[in-house]
Amino acid sequence: MDQKGILIVLSGFSGAGKGTVMKRLMEKYDNYALSISATTRKPREGEQDGREYFFKETEEFEKMIAQDELIEYARYVDNYYGTPRSYVEEQLAAGKDVILEIEIQGALKVKEKFPETLLIFITPPNAAELKRRLVGRGTETMDVIEGRLSRAKEEADGIEAYDYFIVNDELETCVDDLHAVIQSEKKKTVRNAESIERIRKELGEL
């Protein structure tokens, strides 16, 4: 097995349960690192620099863009969001599988820069369940919920850009499926060129 970690993009509808799945994946298996985004938006109550986000001034963020220190970035509603390159590269080199939780536009940019990136889309079992989860949070107005559902319809058009489609019905099953998909990816022939070359060389020397 070649030892470098792999880069994974995880996307999915708001309400698919990505946050819970990621949290449980990190608890259950120790070979993952979760990339932390940089943003220019102000910290909300309880958020901590370097935990939820790396909080940056606009000037700092634009300097990161200029110096190619971000794998991808986007601007939403007057704020920048992006993925710092250094953390991702350090973790991959250390053999960790690094997960970016970003949306499709970012996913496609990452795939362009790093063609070996694994793109995974997480979905609830059906649309009624998605709505139920969004309403069940009880923290958002119906307007916000309608907005998220309308966004989900747009996102659904892009699912074919992803490599894998994982249903989050029961949490533990979803986490184990996600882990199996990522670890199986490491068994791909294209990711084992060194091992294959080694065994060829050994056979030649027998």
Next chain:
Amino acid sequence: MDQKGILIVLSGFSGAGKGTVMKRLMEKYDNYALSISATTRKPREGEQDGREYFFKETEEFEKMIAQDELIEYARYVDNYYGTPRSYVEEQLAAGKDVILEIEIQGALKVKEKFPETLLIFITPPNAAELKRRLVGRGTETMDVIEGRLSRAKEEADGIEAYDYFIVNDELETCVDDLHAVIQSEKKKTVRNAESIERIRKELGEL
């Protein structure tokens, strides 16, 4: 999840432990069916028609070829070997994942006819271990062993034609890896067109 089973070709050096791995996989998980080859070679002692092989007369076998009843076939040393189509198709339709244990020429023919076939190559951890296992069997002359090692060198040239490369070091790990790779394959976006279409339709109707 779309419910049809998937077709898997398993190849690997003689001495990689394919037989043991397959036996354990079938014991441990119940969603697999092992395809049984047809052959014109005579049964050896202890072999049973419909268990090790379907034993056929040459005329019968050639009729099967003419009627396109074989997914692939080849002739080795005056005998035909081939994969009967009907069993494979029945098992796939019943949702079983069907495994063919065949060599690279057959693997490539199957992939051509059924592009969604998953090609998996199994290898021992290194060439010294391969030799040790072949010698350890104690049932073959050194001439036969040298022949198998020389064949392994040829086979090693074709590994890149396979999708996955699985090392058989410790049996249970290898079996679980194989299971994870096959089951993860079912999570591929391209294999879930129906489910994706369904959730899109549901979102549109909310």
